[in-house]
Amino acid sequence: MSEPLIEMIDINFTYPGASQPVFQDFNFLLLPGNHLGLVGPNGSGKTTMLHLIMGLLRPQSGSIKIFGEEVKKERDYVQVRQKVGLLFQNADDQLFCPTVIEDVAFGPLNQGKPPDEAIRIARETMERLGLTGFEDRVTYKLSGGEKKLVSLATVLAMQPQLLLLDEPTTGLDEATRHRIIHILQGLDIAYMIVSHEPDFLSHTVKECCHVHGHCCQPLTIPPGGKQI
Amino acid sequence: MSIQEPFADGASVVHRLDPRGKIVVAALFAILVAVTKSYAVALGGLALALLYLALARLPLKQVIIRLLVVNSFIFFLWFVLPFTYPGDALWRFGPLAATRQGLIFTGLITIKSNAIIIALIALVATVPVVTLGQALHQMRVPDKLAHLLLFTYRYIYVFEQEYRRLVQAMKIRGFTPRTNLHTYRSYAYLAAMLLVRSFDRAERVFQAMLCRGFHGTFYSLKSFSWQRRDGIFLATSVLALLMLLGLEVLKPTLFRGPL
Numbered sequence: 001m002s003e004p005l006i007e008m009i010d011i012n013f014t015y016p017g018a019s020q021p022v023f024q025d026f027n028f029l030l031l032p033g034n035h036l037g038l039v040g041p042n043g044s045g046k047t048t049m050l051h052l053i054m055g056l057l058r059p060q061s062g063s064i065k066i067f068g069e070e071v072k073k074e075r076d077y078v079q080v081r082q083k084v085g086l087l088f089q090n091a092d093d094q095l096f097c098p099t100v101i102e103d104v105a106f107g108p109l110n111q112g113k114p115p116d117e118a119i120r121i122a123r124e125t126m127e128r129l130g131l132t133g134f135e136d137r138v139t140y141k142l143s144g145g146e147k148k149l150v151s152l153a154t155v156l157a158m159q160p161q162l163l164l165l166d167e168p169t170t171g172l173d174e175a176t177r178h179r180i181i182h183i184l185q186g187l188d189i190a191y192m193i194v195s196h197e198p199d200f201l202s203h204t205v206k207e208c209c210h211v212h213g214h215c216c217q218p219l220t221i222p223p224g225g226k227q228i
Numbered sequence: 229m230s231i232q233e234p235f236a237d238g239a240s241v242v243h244r245l246d247p248r249g250k251i252v253v254a255a256l257f258a259i260l261v262a263v264t265k266s267y268a269v270a271l272g273g274l275a276l277a278l279l280y281l282a283l284a285r286l287p288l289k290q291v292i293i294r295l296l297v298v299n300s301f302i303f304f305l306w307f308v309l310p311f312t313y314p315g316d317a318l319w320r321f322g323p324l325a326a327t328r329q330g331l332i333f334t335g336l337i338t339i340k341s342n343a344i345i346i347a348l349i350a351l352v353a354t355v356p357v358v359t360l361g362q363a364l365h366q367m368r369v370p371d372k373l374a375h376l377l378l379f380t381y382r383y384i385y386v387f388e389q390e391y392r393r394l395v396q397a398m399k400i401r402g403f404t405p406r407t408n409l410h411t412y413r414s415y416a417y418l419a420a421m422l423l424v425r426s427f428d429r430a431e432r433v434f435q436a437m438l439c440r441g442f443h444g445t446f447y448s449l450k451s452f453s454w455q456r457r458d459g460i461f462l463a464t465s466v467l468a469l470l471m472l473l474g475l476e477v478l479k480p481t482l483f484r485g486p487l
Contacts, residue, residue: 056435086439093432098358110441140385
């Protein structure tokens with residue numbers, strides 16, 4: 001069996017000041033090539049889980065292994081973030097450069113690519129996502145759907161080996177939703193999606209699991225079957 | 229509504245100049261004109277600023293609108309300064325007396341302000357804010373300042389939207405501002421909420437940047453190229469400013485102001 005992409009072992013996490021822990025001896029495993037949907041009610045810890053993986057939050061105890069390597073310090077997470085992409089819930093948090101091309105090139109530049117190559121990668125990624133012609137558009141003047149697609153481009157431009165998406169379709173129209181489904185179906189990397197939309201998940205993932213305080217429980221019912 | 233940069237687009241000579249040269253000239257110009265005490269220098273500065281403006285070929289109507297905004301502040305100076313500045317009374321209005329020195333001084337301030345604003349419109353407003361940030365970065369202005377400028381520009385619009393959303397939420401529940409404690413308290417909540425939200429957002433933006441490999445330095449996509457016309461622009465501008473400086477130092481008695 002090949003090495004799991006993510007392994008979370010006996011994770012304990014409580015938000016500062018909160019009375020209830022989010023995770024108690026939480027365990028989780030993601031295998032290569034997996035396309036997994038994460039479901040669960042608001043506040044069940046779906047976003048927290050993604051932020052723990054990216055090192056934006058640190059567990060009080062337990063260990064996290066990503067690509068087989070244990071991550072502990074900020075330095076380890078800096079490496080993780082080169083290979084794992086996270087699409088934030090709110091595109092306004094993700095897009096901060098004034099123009100689209102600069103935002104998409106921001107990640108590649110941070111990876112140490114020279115400006116010419118960063119621009120080339122940015123353009124290629126945008127072309128792949130059907131965003132040609134958006135280069136010099138001002139990010140804050142984009143529509144909600146455009147913002148989301150550009151956000152996705154900024155993450156994919158870093159050529160991640162694993163993609164985490166936090167409610168990628170919330171508030172989007174049908175057409176943009178379809179475009180995102182189409183983009184995800186064309187990806188050859190593993191990804192996890194947090195979503196409250198069974199229909200969206202049924203098009204993009206093979207299996208779903210329910211996030212609890214202790215584990216992620218696989219769902220036997222097909223995700224399109226009923227409202228989750 | 230959003231922040232617009234009506235002067236940033238254009239194909240004039242001034243638009244095509246290297247932003248770094250323009251920033252340097254604008255800074256020198258502003259300092260010299262701001263500290264001058266002589267009408268000759270102020271008027272010379274005004275002439276130079278108008279020359280820049282002519283070269284930038286900006287929509288005149290927009291420029292005038294901007295100048296009106298600035299001059300609406302100066303307008304109030306005309307009501308106060310001539311009457312409070314000590315000197316020889318020129319004419320009396322009841323118990324108030326406008327002094328000759330006061331009028332001369334207010335006139336000088338008016339010319340100086342307009343000269344500086346016109347020069348800034350012609351030289352700095354013709355650079356898109358983004359490019360301005362990158363140019364400052366290249367000029368070794370501390371990174372934090374350049375970032376502050378870029379981030380302020382990027383998020384001011386988001387905050388404006390957030391503010392509008394909050395105001396709308398207040399309105400649809402029947403809030404009308406009155407002179408009472410409820411109104412003050414609600415506005416205080418509004419301000420506090422904006423502050424808290426902006427703090428949260430700053431944190432989320434920073435997290436998103438970390439996720440994309442940010443480690444404290446920005447890499448600029450733009451490379452500026454210093455060309456012959458930039459050298460010419462810088463040299464002639466500095467020469468003109470030096471002449472104005474000479475005028476200031478020599479203080480020809482003919483044009484001397486009151487100070």
